[in-house]
């Protein structure tokens with residue numbers, strides 16, 4: 001399969017690209033130093049990415065930013081980061097990319113554990129995760145041409161623990177290789193409308 005991995009230079013995206021790259025052709029996408037440049041917060045940039053790649057069999061999004069901070073300090077402006085990037089950015093990658101995915105192909109988006117297992121300072125990210133999960137479940141029943149759509153909800157990964165450990169007390173991080181396998185299941189399997197929890 002030809003597979004676009006958005007966020008392929010990131011902690012999770014790199015592991016996904018490596019896992020899927022064993023048996024598929026990977027097109028790495030991101031804002032810097034990728035095979036194709038894309039900023040998911042820009043619809044024009046998404047359109048441009050798909051124009052450059054042409055038809056593909058799968059699109060994986062392993063990206064999406066969010067503001068982490070106390071709810072009392074979360075302003076509408078700060079909340080926009082998660083809305084523009086993790087929520088709308090990933091959903092627009094589907095809406096703009098639909099015609100570029102071959103019959104029977106798939107989209108796989110990324111959510112995260114904190115929507116189900118809340119942490120302090122995580123409300124904005126949880127909002128975006130929940131929106132993505134709901135979109136995936138609802139969109140799955142009317143995707144055209146046998147196209148499937150799923151999301152992967154990772155626990156904190158061991159490789160990111162140094163960045164996030166203070167935010168996730170008592171969590172038991174998982175190896176990123178396990179998260180990559182959930183993306184493989186989504187891309188190579190037959191299920192749709194799922195949110196694969198790797199907790």
Ligand SMILES: NC(=O)c1ccc[n+]([C@@H]2O[C@H](COP(=O)([O-])OP(=O)(O)OC[C@H]3O[C@@H](n4cnc5c(N)ncnc54)[C@H](OP(=O)(O)O)[C@@H]3O)[C@@H](O)[C@H]2O)c1
Nearest residue numbers: 007009010011012030031032039040063064112156157160
């Ligand atoms: N790491 C974890 O423990 C963990 C756990 C649960 C959920 N998640 C979720 O998994 C996703 C990836 O996390 P990560 O830790 O792997 O992130 P990361 O290491 O910071 O990597 C982010 C990747 O996305 C790209 N990117 C960032 N903003 C972009 C944009 N606007 N448009 C296109 N590409 C963009 C980056 O490359 P460029 O900078 O070159 O664009 C990079 O390749 C996020 O949604 C995160 O919330 C992560």
